[in-house]
Amino acid sequence: MIPTIIAISIVSFVIIQLPPGDYLTSLVSGMAAQGETVDRASLKALEERYGLGQPLYIQYWLWVKGIITKGDFGDSFEWNLPVNKLIWDRLGLTFLLSLSTLIFIWIVSFPIGIYSAIRKYSVGDYIATFIGFIGLAIPNFLMALVLMYIGFKYFGHSVGGLFSPEYIDAPWSLAKVGDLMNHLWIPMVVLGTAGTAGLIRIMRANLLDELYRPYVVTARAKGMAEWRLLLKYPVRVALNPFISTVGWVLPTLVSGATITAIVLSLPTTGPLLFKALLSQDMYLAGSFIMMLSILTVIGTLISDILLAWLDPRIRLK
């Protein structure tokens, strides 16, 4: 866990450093373009703060030290604001979106997976499999575009964004949350299809492994009601992967959320990260990449803990 986070911070820092030219040159040229001149003293202060001109590992150390001790991720030169003022809202919305998508995936794939397993090779099973495959094959951004096109063509309004215009700057209230829920379902569907497809297949395969086990036959022979039997034993065993797949579903969701958000122009990390990368606003971009990865790793850890809580076999090992 800790080594992973350290590795993530190193990778993010390397990404910050990859583009040619350094932060200071871009800052100076940016200011010069706006007709401002930079005085030597502030240049000096900046150089000291980021350790510019010094070896990379010292710069890295200064950056990490700033984050740990002061929560200071550096400045965004494009916004002329400290990075930490920009990222938290957006990270929050990104994870809200990812989490609600995850729940959406669970709710949809759980019954369909069970159905596909107990009615193996039925028409419904084939339909579910086919829709699942289509979901896997359509790239997120394409589905977002098509939904937007349909919304534009047949409902006459754009479906982008997470809030209606009147709520964008409003403080949080119940009405605002309701408005958010109204907008959230489109990115949720866009993001959720691929994951749902994967999870249905996993659920189906696992349940098929369990359904013909002797313990199921025993319970049935004892006259247990079919639904109770199904939900109490095989489904419970087959549920494990549901939780453990969070480990790979979460990175895919966060990554898909990035690109979907760019297409649908949601106020999440995606568009801002993208803009930061294009304008080489590297402290902002690097901080985004780092925080997205770290939060994903933490999410995976939580899923591991959940798994231990759910499954006594893992807990006792």
Next chain:
Amino acid sequence: MSDDAKRFSGLSVKRPSPGAPPATPEPSLEPESRVQVASQWQLMWWKFRKHKLALVSLIIVILVYLIGLFAEFLAPQLPGSYSARHTYAPPQPLRFVERTDNGWRPALFVNGYKVEVDPVALRRTFVVDPESKIPVRFFVKGETYKMWNLFETDRHLIGPVKSGEPMFLLGADRLGRDVLSRTIYGTRISMSIGLVGVALSLILGIILGGISGYYGGAIDNLIQRIIEFLRSIPTIPLWMGLAAAIPLTWPPLRVYFMITVILSLIGWTDLARVVRGRFFSLKTEDFVTAARLDGASEIGIILRHMVPSFMSHIIASITLAIPAMILSETALSFLGIGLRPPVVSWGVLLQEAQNIRSVATAPWLFWPGAAVVITVLALNFLGDGLRDAADPYE
């Protein structure tokens, strides 16, 4: 063949060894014994053949690769040729019969365009005009191109008889370029990036997965941790970060190569896992021990005995890795940080569809997206079928 010999040869193919006897099915043999003497690849083919969807997908995939291979000949126009008079021209359906005074007769043509002016917005739009006809022919002379950069020719599979007349079977984009031609050219880039990227991932995956699985222990542990780390990072933000660092001044070929490297940076982890798992399960097999006792060298054991017996699994994994590569490239290029014009890939083409207003006026800009979906679906089904067939002994 005596009964004993039959049983013996049947036994020897139970184990996936490369030296399995070639199939010599005699007409008198029962179906069961045909199965017993068939080689491993033959068994796989039989199993694969049962998977109808995979079989159809195989044909589609081969067709798509052929389209990519013969792009210049198949495309009616060059990817860059534009016609300012036909911006956002809608698709013209290809017609096979023509109506004359004495009934119907076969003819190949498309309808021409006429301009309509929107009375409110005063915007000029093209509509297909059923009155005018543009005759179309196969193997027609059109724009000159260099086939595979080798020889010059001007034959196209299909095109208007009079060169220069408009024929946009899938419509035109904002510069009046033929969407069909560009999608065909895009096939070459998008499909090849899948192959090159997977080849790179495969090299990394086989080497690192092989080391991991064959030696085990500390080095295995290290490689597994690296894989876990790479898989825990959300890929698109990482790729975006790396791709954005590619200088804008680089020539297209170098950008192309860099993108494949970036994509395979994550792609190898899946293949490495497959290879490692196979190594683990095979390393204790009797035939490997036998080879070792026979004094075969390590590398000889790996290459002559182990690799052939998990080759089928590798092929299945590769087939499943290609669509992931294609989707990633499409996503990056769509955002404008992958391949860049004038290179034509499906992702680059879909950039045109980024703007909701242009899509609303020209929904045919989604066609490259259809190409992506069909190809990815076919590759997924094919990979699924191959994976089922990879283990024919079940």
